[in-house]
Amino acid sequence: MERGCVVLLLVLLICSSVLALTSGVGLDFELTHVDAKGGRYTTTERARRAVDRSRRRLAASMSSTGHGDVRAPVQRAQGEYFTEYLIGDPPQRAEAIVDTGSNLVWTQCTDCLAAVADPCFEQHLPLYNYSASRSTKPVPCTDALCQANPYGHFCDRDGSCFGSGTIAGHLVTEVFAFQSGAADLAFGCVNASSIDPGSLVGTSGLIGLGRGRLSLVSQTGAGKFSYCLTPYDSDGKAASHLFVGASANLAGESPVVSIKFVKYPTDPPYNGVYFLPLVGLTVGETKLPIPSSLSISGRMAPCLARGDVKKKAPRLVLHFSGRADMALPPVNYWMRVDNFTACMAIDRSNNRMSTIGNFQQQNMHLLYDLDQGQLSFQLATCSKL
Numbered sequence: 016m017e018r019g020c021v022v023l024l025l026v027l028l029i030c031s032s033v034l035a036l037t038s039g040v041g042l043d044f045e046l047t048h049v050d051a052k053g054g055r056y057t058t059t060e061r062a063r064r065a066v067d068r069s070r071r072r073l074a075a076s077m078s079s080t081g082h083g084d085v086r087a088p089v090q091r092a093q094g095e096y097f098t099e100y101l102i103g104d105p106p107q108r109a110e111a112i113v114d115t116g117s118n119l120v121w122t123q124c125t126d127c128l129a130a131v132a133d134p135c136f137e138q139h140l141p142l143y144n145y146s147a148s149r150s151t152k153p154v155p156c157t158d159a160l161c162q163a164n165p166y167g168h169f170c171d172r173d174g175s176c177f178g179s180g181t182i183a184g185h186l187v188t189e190v191f192a193f194q195s196g197a198a199d200l201a202f203g204c205v206n207a208s209s210i211d212p213g214s215l216v217g218t219s220g221l222i223g224l225g226r227g228r229l230s231l232v233s234q235t236g237a238g239k240f241s242y243c244l245t246p247y248d249s250d251g252k253a254a255s256h257l258f259v260g261a262s263a264n265l266a267g268e269s270p271v272v273s274i275k276f277v278k279y280p281t282d283p284p285y286n287g288v289y290f291l292p293l294v295g296l297t298v299g300e301t302k303l304p305i306p307s308s309l310s311i312s313g314r315m316a317p318c319l320a321r322g323d324v325k326k327k328a329p330r331l332v333l334h335f336s337g338r339a340d341m342a343l344p345p346v347n348y349w350m351r352v353d354n355f356t357a358c359m360a361i362d363r364s365n366n367r368m369s370t371i372g373n374f375q376q377q378n379m380h381l382l383y384d385l386d387q388g389q390l391s392f393q394l395a396t397c398s399k400l
């Protein structure tokens with residue numbers, strides 16, 4: 016990594032080496048914004064909820080950085096998008112937050128009901144019951160997949176793989192069916208959790224898209240994935256999409272920009288996370304070097320009359336090494352807070368690292384090409400993909 020350059024963390028803020036994904040086949044997921052489900056929120060409530068989730072994510076990542084030494088596991092808090100899938104034979108319904116920053120697929124299992132300490136959090140759908148599935152298989156603790164478990168690995172008395180951290184449970188394999196496509200995956204069948212009960216907003220678990228061996232992308236050998244998030248302001252009416260494998264492609268007229276990923280850390284909590292080499296920012300007409308610009312947003316969130324956002328908002332361009340620029344459309348950094356006002360949706364970073372959050376990624380199709388080691392993106396109308 017170049018000196019003085021700041022890395023950007025990309026957050027959406029989701030089997031004994033079985034490769035069930037035949038080449039050329041892709042998995043498609045429909046993503047729903049967490050505020051689009053259940054009760055309808057007013058614009059002001061949604062803005063407040065988004066800021067609150069974002070601050071909690073930041074707090075969770077800060078609390079894990081003791082004395083500048085980033086070691087403790089990050090508690091993945093406050094997801095933004097979830098997807099529905101089917102698991103087992105016969106299939107059972109489950110929902111998961113999709114997270115590009117984590118490395119495991121997991122869901123809560125019926126053993127939660129028997130847990131004494133740290134029982135599971137509440138979820139909308141029934142718990143996954145492996146006793147009712149013909150296709151479930153334990154992963155032996157001698158398996159390489161067990162050793163790759165980001166939550167640690169232990170041998171249970173019966174030789175099965177057990178892991179324990181902020182969540183605890185067994186690693187097992189199952190058949191997963193998504194909106195389009197199916198795969199055999201090893202995943203955490205969780206029976207205890209100390210995760211903040213609200214953080215998964217009633218879903219049953221997580222789908223990790225990180226680089227780690229047990230993420231959905233690694234297990235399927237997909238090599239690439241892409242997603243496109245519909246505008247936050249569309250009230251979640253149009254679903255967003257995630258494509259894993261062959262169906263992950265950029266298309267259309269809009270220019271494509273590519274940025275090489277930065278060499279990634281191999282230690283927790285940032286192992287498996289995607290980093291980009293941010294070298295500068297342009298705000299309005301001023302080009303700011305990094306890292307002195309990290310405090311630009313400070314604590315004042317500037318606000319504008321909504322109608323003025325397109326005319327008056329200073330332009331914001333993120334510059335990456337390799338002369339790659341990401342010019343953000345104003346709606347991707349000005350959040351509507353009521354019918355008349357929009358405020359800047361950029362908050363202070365906690366350390367040398369900044370995050371491109373999902374608000375910044377609206378109506379942008381982002382392709383994570385792991386084989387090429389780069390992120391490519393183009394502006395897109397995500398509801399039309």
Ligand SMILES: *[C@@H]1O[C@H](CO)[C@@H](O)[C@H](O)[C@H]1NC(C)=O
Binds near residue numbers: 125144145146147
């Ligand atoms: C799980 O499935 C088994 C087998 O069908 C059934 O006997 C058991 O009651 C189920 N457990 C729960 C909690 O639903």
Ligand SMILES: *[C@@H]1O[C@H](CO)[C@@H](O)[C@H](O)[C@H]1NC(C)=O
Binds near residue numbers: 126130183185207
């Ligand atoms: C459930 O979790 C506990 C630890 O919290 C573990 O000792 C136990 O074996 C687990 N049970 C199952 C069936 O996974």
Ligand SMILES: *[C@@H]1O[C@H](CO)[C@@H](O)[C@H](O)[C@H]1NC(C)=O
Binds near residue numbers: 354
């Ligand atoms: C905001 O606008 C919507 C749609 O035009 C309207 O239904 C709502 O009552 C307005 N809210 C306020 C607080 O003015």
